[in-house]
Amino acid sequence: xxxxxxxxxxxxxxxxxxxxxxxxxxxxxxxxxxxxxxxxxxxxxxxxxxxxxxxxxxxxxxxxxxxxxxxxxxxxxxxxxxxxxxxxxxxxxxxxxx
Numbered sequence: 030x031x032x033x034x035x036x037x038x039x040x041x042x043x044x045x046x047x048x049x050x051x052x053x054x055x056x057x058x059x060x061x062x063x064x065x066x067x068x069x070x071x072x073x074x075x076x077x078x079x080x081x082x083x084x085x086x087x088x089x090x091x092x093x094x095x096x097x098x099x100x101x102x103x104x105x106x107x108x109x110x111x112x113x114x115x116x117x118x119x120x121x122x123x124x125x126x127x
Contacts, residue, residue, distance in 0.1 A: 032058040033111070036070060036077065044094045045081065053079060054112040061109040065092055068110035073099065079110060 038051040047053070053068070061067035063084040070079055071091070080091045081092065089104055091097040 032077065032108075033055060034081070038079065042093060044077075047079065053110045055108040056111045057108040059109040059111065061106065063089070070107040070110065072105040072107055074104065077107060098102045 034055050034057065035052050036055060038047045038049055038053065039089050041047065041049045053070075061069035061082070063082055065081050066084045067081065068079055069082055070077055071082075080093055082092055083090050084101075085098075087101045089099050089101055091099065
């Protein structure tokens with residue numbers, strides 16, 4: 030499938046169950062659900078990271094060890110994590126807070 034790519038996790042986030050060095054497989058075609066369960070890859074200020082999230086109006090709440098709220102126009106959803114090495118996944122941090 031040509032719309033799949035991998036990202037290497039660059040920092041551990043026990044809340045998300047991701048460890049530094051894990052690789053995640055990301056589908057750029059699948060949109061993650063904002064249900065707090067799907068892992069998504071986001072881009073903010075030129076950096077990519079992995080997080081669960083939910084939506085609140087025009088805001089996206091990134092759910093991790095700390096909750097971070099970002100306006101929808103400030104962040105880009107790159108894709109949905111569909112697999113990986115840890116749960117059988119270029120470097121991207123698992124969001125740990127602002």
